[in-house]
Amino acid sequence: MARRKKVYEGKAKILYEGPEPGTLIQYFKDDATAFNAQKVEVIEGKGVLNNRLSEFFMQGLNDIGVPTHFIRRINMREQLIRQVEMIPLEVVVRNSAAGSLSKRLGLEEGTPLPRPIVEFYFKDDKLGDPMVAEEHIIAFGWATQQDLDDVVALALRVNDFLSGVMMGVGIRLVDFKIEVGRIWDENDYQRIVVADEISPDSCRLWDVKTGQKLDKDVFRHDLGSLSDAYSEVARRLGVLPAATPVPVKPSLIN
Numbered sequence: 370m371a372r373r374k375k376v377y378e379g380k381a382k383i384l385y386e387g388p389e390p391g392t393l394i395q396y397f398k399d400d401a402t403a404f405n406a407q408k409v410e411v412i413e414g415k416g417v418l419n420n421r422l423s424e425f426f427m428q429g430l431n432d433i434g435v436p437t438h439f440i441r442r443i444n445m446r447e448q449l450i451r452q453v454e455m456i457p458l459e460v461v462v463r464n465s466a467a468g469s470l471s472k473r474l475g476l477e478e479g480t481p482l483p484r485p486i487v488e489f490y491f492k493d494d495k496l497g498d499p500m501v502a503e504e505h506i507i508a509f510g511w512a513t514q515q516d517l518d519d520v521v522a523l524a525l526r527v528n529d530f531l532s533g534v535m536m537g538v539g540i541r542l543v544d545f546k547i548e549v550g551r552i553w554d555e556n557d558y559q560r561i562v563v564a565d566e567i568s569p570d571s572c573r574l575w576d577v578k579t580g581q582k583l584d585k586d587v588f589r590h591d592l593g594s595l596s597d598a599y600s601e602v603a604r605r606l607g608v609l610p611a612a613t614p615v616p617v618k619p620s621l622i623n
């Protein structure tokens with residue numbers, strides 16, 4: 370392939386210039402990191418699975434009118450996306466207590482929350498992505514109040530969609546993280562869209578019956594094979610690379 374200009378490299382993905390202005394190519398690496406990259410490993414095939422899974426979720430959101438940056442998958446590891454102006458936040462939605470919320474408030478993991486809770490973290494590796502309030506976000510100009518209202522509405526729509534899709538295959542969506550950005554249409558009307566990725570790297574997914582973890586916590590806490598866990602999610606959703614030995618209906622291969 371012709372040499373392409375790298376625009377950005379993160380821990381799990383690389384962005385290259387896209388074929389047309391306003392587009393980028395998002396490449397999924399096999400690198401897994403946790404605890405702000407204190408733990409790092411290469412998990413063969415993770416990038417392929419996350420490319421497919423993120424395609425599945427983003428396309429599903431596009432199809433129901435929830436805007437995302439996703440245009441189309443290009444190959445096993447790459448997808449074409451719209452270039453957006455990233456808002457420097459990690460937006461976490463929680464349905465049940467787990468992870469940092471359990472620790473912070475002393476809640477037992479798995480305790481259902483009275484309503485979905487949306488939290489914001491400032492995306493800055495040097496600071497370890499600290500939790501921030503709307504006050505900080507508005508005061509420091511990372512987003513406006515109107516942006517935040519749109520972000521919360523978007524995050525809750527993503528939550529409803531993902532929870533339903535997961536419940537349909539016997540998986541409980543405990544929590545997840547999205548990143549969001551701004552795009553402008555031809556009339557200069559600004560829209561907030563889902564960007565980055567949606568994959569088991571950025572969700573907590575528990576088997577409904579057994580409670581088995583099927584997400585990056587498997588890697589964070591050495592609970593077994595990460596690629597087995599992600600393959601199980603992909604298999605249940607009917608999303609698997611064509612080369613997989615597991616039989617897949619032909620209509621689901623592309």
Ligand code: TMP
Pocket residue numbers: 461467468469470498544545546570571572573
């Ligand atoms: P937390 O309980 O550690 O705050 O994580 C909440 C959710 O956000 C969980 O689904 C994992 C996801 N997450 C990321 O995607 N990236 C991160 O850097 C962190 C800390 C969490």
Ligand code: ASP
Pocket residue numbers: 380402403404405406407585589
């Ligand atoms: N994404 C973060 C990291 O790489 C933290 C995490 O997901 O646990 O280090």
